[in-house]
Amino acid sequence: xxxxxxxxxxxxxxxxxxxxxxxxxxxxxxxxxxxxxxxxxxxxxxxxxxxxxxxxxxxxxxxxxxxxxxxxxxxxxxxxxxxxxxxxxxxxxxxxxxxxxxxxxxxxxxxxxxxxxxxxxxxxxxxxxxxxxxxxxxxxxxxxxxxxxxxxxxxxxxxxxxxxxxxxxxxxxxxxxxxxxxxxxxxxxxxxxxxxxxxxxxxxxxxxxxxxxxxxxxxxxxxxxxxxxxxxxxxxxxxxxxxxxxxxxxxxxxxxxxxxxxxxxxxxxxxxxxxxxxxxxxxxxxxxxxxxxxxxxxxxxxxxxxxxxxxxxxxxxxxxxxxxxxxxxxxxxxxxxxxxxxxxxxxxxxxxxxxxxxxxxxxxxxxxxxxxxxxxxxxxxxxxxxxxxxxxxxxxxxxxxxxxxxxxxxxxxxxxxxxxxxxxxxxxxxxxxxxxxxxxxxxxxxxxxxxxxxxxxxxxxxxxxxxxxxxxxxxxxxxxxxxxxxxxxxxxxxxxxxxxxxxxxxxxxxxxxxxxxxxxxxxxxxxxxxxxxxxxxxxxxxxxxxxxxxx
Numbered sequence: 001x002x003x004x005x006x007x008x009x010x011x012x013x014x015x016x017x018x019x020x021x022x023x024x025x026x027x028x029x030x031x032x033x034x035x036x037x038x039x040x041x042x043x044x045x046x047x048x049x050x051x052x053x054x055x056x057x058x059x060x061x062x063x064x065x066x067x068x069x070x071x072x073x074x075x076x077x078x079x080x081x082x083x084x085x086x087x088x089x090x091x092x093x094x095x096x097x098x099x100x101x102x103x104x105x106x107x108x109x110x111x112x113x114x115x116x117x118x119x120x121x122x123x124x125x126x127x128x129x130x131x132x133x134x135x136x137x138x139x140x141x142x143x144x145x146x147x148x149x150x151x152x153x154x155x156x157x158x159x160x161x162x163x164x165x166x167x168x169x170x171x172x173x174x175x176x177x178x179x180x181x182x183x184x185x186x187x188x189x190x191x192x193x194x195x196x197x198x199x200x201x202x203x204x205x206x207x208x209x210x211x212x213x214x215x216x217x218x219x220x221x222x223x224x225x226x227x228x229x230x231x232x233x234x235x236x237x238x239x240x241x242x243x244x245x246x247x248x249x250x251x252x253x254x255x256x257x258x259x260x261x262x263x264x265x266x267x268x269x270x271x272x273x274x275x276x277x278x279x280x281x282x283x284x285x286x287x288x289x290x291x292x293x294x295x296x297x298x299x300x301x302x303x304x305x306x307x308x309x310x311x312x313x314x315x316x317x318x319x320x321x322x323x324x325x326x327x328x329x330x331x332x333x334x335x336x337x338x339x340x341x342x343x344x345x346x347x348x349x350x351x352x353x354x355x356x357x358x359x360x361x362x363x364x365x366x367x368x369x370x371x372x373x374x375x376x377x378x379x380x381x382x383x384x385x386x387x388x389x390x391x392x393x394x395x396x397x398x399x400x401x402x403x404x405x406x407x408x409x410x411x412x413x414x415x416x417x418x419x420x421x422x423x424x425x426x427x428x429x430x431x432x433x434x435x436x437x438x439x440x441x442x443x444x445x446x447x448x449x450x451x452x453x454x455x456x457x458x459x460x461x462x463x464x465x466x467x468x469x470x471x472x473x474x475x476x477x478x479x480x481x482x483x484x485x486x487x488x489x490x491x492x493x494x495x496x497x498x499x500x501x502x503x504x505x506x507x508x509x510x511x512x513x514x515x516x517x518x519x520x521x522x523x524x525x526x527x528x529x530x531x532x533x534x535x536x537x538x539x540x541x542x543x544x545x546x547x548x549x550x551x
Contacts, residue, residue, distance in 0.1 A: 017044045037073050048089035048100060056100055058086025065102055067117060081111055081119050088133040094140065094156055095419060103130025103144060112460050121459050136478035139497055140419045143483055145473040151466040151485060153500060157422040158441065159457040161201045165450045167193060172444025175433040176219035182206065184227060185444060186216030192229055194248065200440060203450060207246045211238060217261050222285055223268035230260035254288055264304035269329060274301030280314055296322055296335045305349035307357060307371050315346035321359055323374055337374050341367060350390040352412055358398060360387035366400055368416065380416055382408055384499045389432050393455065401443060403428035423463055464500040477516040479525050486513030486527060494541060504541060509533060
């Protein structure tokens with residue numbers, strides 16, 4: 001039998017290609033070789049198992065990707081887009097869609113195919129020949145390494161629809177979706193801009209409201225479709241009525257003698273206001289008369305949330321989330337619970353399905369809470385700077401935005417696994433909203449720019465490039481929340497996948513690291529080398545076993 005040079009696997013099969021270009025299939029339960037595909041008459045450079053017993057085979061010479069039916073050993077399709085050797089293939093599912101990603105030796109070296117094998121995207125990275133591609137289901141990231149030593153992290157991102165729009169002179173602090181497709185943005189420049197989205201692709205300015213005398217911290221739409229806005233240092237709330245699409249009239253100014261930082265509504269009856277001094281005012285939505293003041297926070301209230309079980313949650317600069325129980329339609333009990341797990345300012349709160357809610361903090365984390373017990377049930381730690389705001393998409397996904405310039409989408413029903421990380425923003429993100437049709441995402445940043453994202457269209461983009469400053473990369477794998485690269489000098493490099501910074505670099509072997517693989521059922525990984533040794537590593541990156549493989 002020829003030497004096995006390539007391996008891939010799925011739940012049922014191990015598939016290998018030997019140095020005589022024969023494809024061999026083993027049953028994973030018995031490790032018996034039960035099928036061989038006739039020897040190829042060209043050099044096989046890459047393979048990937050697909051659904052429905054299909055196999056993608058990348059080759060050199062004819063420079064094609066061939067799709068084989070394993071059962072009857074026949075070619076059903078040839079993909080001819082590449083013009084040089086297809087060195088790497090990886091197949092994976094993302095948001096219930098199956099994709100095939102290929103890497104080759106020429107400058108247009110990465111191509112993305114959909115489940116019908118249509119090439120839907122080409123990445124012209126010009127980084128030298130792509131040597132390998134690895135996908136992480138945990139992180140929804142792809143790692144590529146090339147012949148010039150570059151390591152790039154690719155990820156699915158939502159499609160950006162507009163160029164940079166300078167919406168305000170200063171930071172966009174808040175975004176509110178109005179009726180009839182209008183959007184309101186409030187800014188540190190003291191203005192409120194009213195926008196119309198044109199052809200689901202761009203913003204058109206309708207009018208600017210300039211009555212505020214300080215930065216606009218919060219906007220909310222009341223049940224009667226009046227727009228309420230709040231200024232911070234001027235200590236007032238302004239109520240606006242829409243006369244027509246381009247005219248909004250300020251019909252009331254409420255002087256609160258305290259700077260306003262957050263707003264929420266409860267049904268059609270209550271307006272709830274978070275203030276700089278840590279107090280919360282409960283007011284009637286129609287008359288705006290004061291009904292109750294809640295006083296427990298020791299600093300500014302930044303977010304207010306009505307939970308599903310007659311509780312009110314408030315988040316503050318004092319690092320705490322406080323839970324208040326509703327007594328009746330217009331009032332709440334004194335504090336019922338204090339949640340103190342965050343270690344810095346709590347910026348945002350959002351209700352989630354399955355009786356949960358989430359909080360975002362300056363400690364760079366998102367915490368998931370049970371609404372019944374108020375216990376923290378999960379901590380999400382992917383951002384490397386302040387998590388500014390949260391929003392729920394399609395009642396299935398949690399979207400977080402951060403001062404680290406990224407948008408991360410989490411799958412609520414798959415243990416909050418990360419499914420996309422978008423990093424096309426030039427500045428830290430402050431505010432986020434979804435249009436009423438739930439298909440467009442709007443983000444506002446610290447420099448006053450607005451961006452519009454198509455939530456129905458995803459693409460592959462470069463998330464990060466690793467600065468590894470060492471000899472050429474010979475192999476790589478994802479392991480838990482890390483990327484591990486093997487090098488020709490015998491070293492391993494362990495990279496964090498939140499910051500993409502080098503975390504640890506052990507000397508693993510005496511010569512080139514030729515392969516890395518996960519041992520999933522034991523939470524281990526293995527490294528192999530031209531020094532004729534295989535080393536088994538545990539989750540602390542310690543060697544627990546070394547085996548010689550002979551010469």
